[in-house]
Amino acid sequence: MTESLYSEEECERVARLASLRYVKDTMPGITRQKQGEEFIYFKEGKPLTDANVLARIKKLAIPPAYQDVWICPYENGHIQATGRDKNNRKQYRYHPLWFKVRNQQKFTTMIEFGQSLPLIKRHISRELNKPAQLNRAQVICAIIYLLYHYNVRVGNAVYARQNKSYGLTTLRKKHLSLKRNKAILNFRGKNAKLWRIILSDSRIIKILKKCEEISGYELFKYVDENNSLTVVTSQEVNFYLKNITNYPFTAKDFRTWIACRETLCRLIRYNPCEDASDPFNDIIKQVSKLMGHTPAICQKNYIHPDIILSWKAESLREWANKNHDKIAHLTDDKILLLWLKSNKKRTK
Template identity: 40%
Template sequence: MPGLTRARHGSSFRYRDAKGQWVRDVDEISRIRLLAIPPAYTDVWICPLPNGHLQATGIDARGRKQYRYHAEWRLLKDETKFERLELFGRALPKIRARVARDLREGAREALPGRATVLATLVRLLDVTFLRVGNEEYASSNRSYGLTTLRTRHVDVRGASLKLRFRGKSGVLHEARVDDRKVTRVIRRCQQLPGQELFQYQDSEGELRTVSSTDVNDYLREAAGENFSAKDFRTWHGTVQALELTRLACSSDSVGESAGPRFSAKEILTTVAKQLGNTPAVCKKAYIHPAVLALGAKLAADSGAMTEIWKELTAATASVRRLHSAEARLLTFLRRHRLDARRAQKAVAANSRRLRAAAK
């Protein structure tokens, strides 16, 4: 779509429409300024429609295309993103079974094969909550994730290993993993030539590295659904948030005269530390908003605690390859979805009654 462009004018900018005319409408200029497009961006395109889902694009100082979306579109995308979480929880046992099988079969290989290396990476995603990594960031920023780790980033001792590296935004990540199968694969990877840790030998004997795309393809194949490595961080962030809420609202943490010691700020801070994020990013991207809403509700109505936790705990023993905390979250997400559906139906029914009464 032809859009608006901008041109520097002293210390600020002026804007032209698709016909080359200067934009003079005060409201339109105000809308553009509220997009907060960084001054350093070049090749800026601005949507001519105030309700367009993509409001602006530009090229940043590193040559990457950046996007500014409409606020309501972002809210819709965030809601859709969290709707996937229940589906991911249901698929997780299937993913873990595939990983276990590939690690078991890989134990017979002299050198790690592709499936073995990818299974190892997915196991690490699942137990460390670390980012999957991106080669562009590794090359330009020297910031790493799992797929871009170098051999120097891991220390293997016996059946344990320790990861230590700088990740996104320069955050230092440290993780210890006690997993004999994973340690065996990584020890063999370390013996291969080159700095990259995760490599495999193809059918022609050539060494190949793996990328985040390879990991996501593996996940899609294992789950039969379109999941990505980021879903692990969202899942585990939300699991932790629900467990912290449960502990804060448990009978042991509630005094005789006080209500539950629920603090959304404390929960966000704790989960953010585990994920290597800020609390703000954690709240926006990694914790289902319904979990924080639950904590606020229980803090105001401690009498509802027993009933809710009893319902969430009832199904924990029946879900294989999920921990108890994960099974509680899966039950909670299903409950939340059904409650939301009932609420939508009630609103629709009420709207029909009002329209009928108006006639």
């Protein structure tokens, strides 16, 4: 079971795509009660005897120590169970099909995301070039700048509170050090990864200084239309991205893009004349370190499966050789976009 870091909007959208029932654990469900070494399950206050439902519950493998366990009464519910672990953190068990569709969806909009990047970057640059203010647009644009350039997670308030690990929207003033011509962010991220980001862009530094000057321990805040201080949330960042691009992109799309970009470009720049060994595992390790994950998780959740397949089939090397002159004049973002478009044509 994993702690939910997904918004309700994303859960509902993916459930619909997977043809699953969108559910919440506030609705009536199945509960359990310990009796000796076993559990008895109840539905609508009566002991559950349906063998098929009991078999489904057994497959969920809900840890015995979990409290406040809720089990979905529907086999096709996008959430199958929730419970609280020993640290009172709410944990979720999702339907396998929901996870499968969600992982596929991460990669289906990559072309649109890559095509939208110039627009996003122009918009951010325009806002950051204005005099430093604590308005919503400029503070959120500073966050998006950091998402793109430093691959930091956007942050989740629940995760910060329960695990004392942080992302951009949950950073505290204590994580910021301001020097004469630079700003340093030091913090503990997810999976205990220690981040140390040294910033030299004067536009970002000016905004950070403004953020530090105002009251409250949160770092990224803005003054709203009512002259009240408002802490930026990950949902606001996602909503802002949607408004810029007219696509339902989220902050997570930056991490997927960066992982794919770094993997692809490092693979095609590998020179077999200099090293005869297969660089794939080493490159996955490098990218996983960048992402703050294990190589297995990085490969499974962040890297487009067709990048991996095309490398193993040696078609990626053929593509790179065929497009050598074109690639030589492209940025890494444009190289990935070119490959994505070529791959889409090839796999149609």
